Amino acid sequence: MKTYLQKFKCLGDETRIRILRLLLISKEELCVCEIVDALEIPVYTISKHLKELKNAGLISEKREGKFIFYSLTKTDDAFFESILSAVSSIPGEFFKTNKEALKKRLKLRENGACVIGMKQ
Amino acid sequence: MKTYLQKFKCLGDETRIRILRLLLISKEELCVCEIVDALEIPVYTISKHLKELKNAGLISEKREGKFIFYSLTKTDDAFFESILSAVSSIPGEFFKTNKEALKKRLKLRENGACVIGMKQ
């Protein structure tokens, strides 16, 4: 039961919803610095929320050199699918700015990988 | 955005999940005292959680004489459907006891309405 509650709790925070939505939009893994730039929220805040999302099993991480990439956990669990579907149902207008910032940021990738770091 | 977050936050509490699940199982409105008996949680706690669920727009209330009945809000909103579907996806084993207690309690209704009150 705890695992279900933990997932729901994760979804009760705006930053975490924005992170999930970003991962849903991009359909691929995102580097921490890309998420930071897209959401314009301090790194350490993002980092802590990413940790929670990971603990809840919603996202997975993968290190590639200096960068750490996060992606939605792959699973065919009905519960997980439903909550992702709920996140997708939130109107796009709320994420417009984030989506555009992400798009811009992703253009700076080389060979599909993040190469620049944080906008200082 | 706030309304979506509020709904998710509501789902992050075990008592509220149990209440929702009860309403999903019974497919009909339930009186506060029936919920209390089914969950074996103090009335005032249930009452406060019901208030939160109502504020979040997840459930609706209806008074009938001495009794107040709660039911899932009727809507065809995609977001709402998804979260209900998530709640339904939680394995039934977690709710077995509650479900049985509710069944017993509902047998005490007369003409489909709650007539007894609280087990003191």
Add this chain to the structure above:
DNA sequence: AATACATTTGCAAATTAGTGCAAATGAGTA
């Protein structure tokens, strides 16, 4: 090894949420 940079962590302060009890409300009934 020394430096640079991406990311995480530990800790304190601020905020928010949950629980328990006693008292209040509101409807029905005598």
Add this chain to the structure above:
DNA sequence: TACTCATTTGCACTAATTTGCAAATGTATT
């Protein structure tokens, strides 16, 4: 009006969450 009973509320208390900053970690580069 007084009384009973279902339900809610106010308040005090405790527990959990969030945030900000500075320091730490880990990897790559020179």
